[in-house]
Amino acid sequence: MNFFKLRRFFGAAKDYSSVISGHSKAHPILLYSRSDSQQSARAKSLLSEHKLSPFVIEIDKEEDPKSFREALKEATNLTRIPIIFVRGKPIGGLGDLRKKLKNGEIQSELKDK
Template structure:
């Protein structure tokens, strides 16, 4: 059974072309958001350390993706991973295509 918070995560991912679940103090989160900023794309960030249900949402992300850490990045409704995954997508040229597809 999908938890209430997993449903919330799925709704956020569906409603936003690029969704980043983050923590405000996390250097990897900052790097990922900076990479997206440099691509000049709109992204929605949810700082889990700044909301009451942050831990619940992080557990739900794990339920859905098997990833415990942040950032947890979704592009076009698909989980792409964390910062290192995002940097690899950028390096191999796939990031632009994923972004384009997310906004089409």
């Protein structure tokens, strides 16, 4: 890979890191999704069933989805979509969401602040 491709790659990832940080701070519930993902659809449905409205980012609709995913991986150490943030902190994916909704952890976190 030449210098210009590296610069473009790391520049894009860095830009998306700022976007991710901004979104996670601005929205109580943030869901990074893919429009063709059944797990993403299920996460949206679960949140809706609990009367929670996430701010949704469809990664595959972004200008550079690959760089966005890399920045998400770097920010969260998570590789599977969906990735959910609550109050600025990544809580994990669909399985984590199910567990934390079932035990009331997410609802409690949202009420505390």
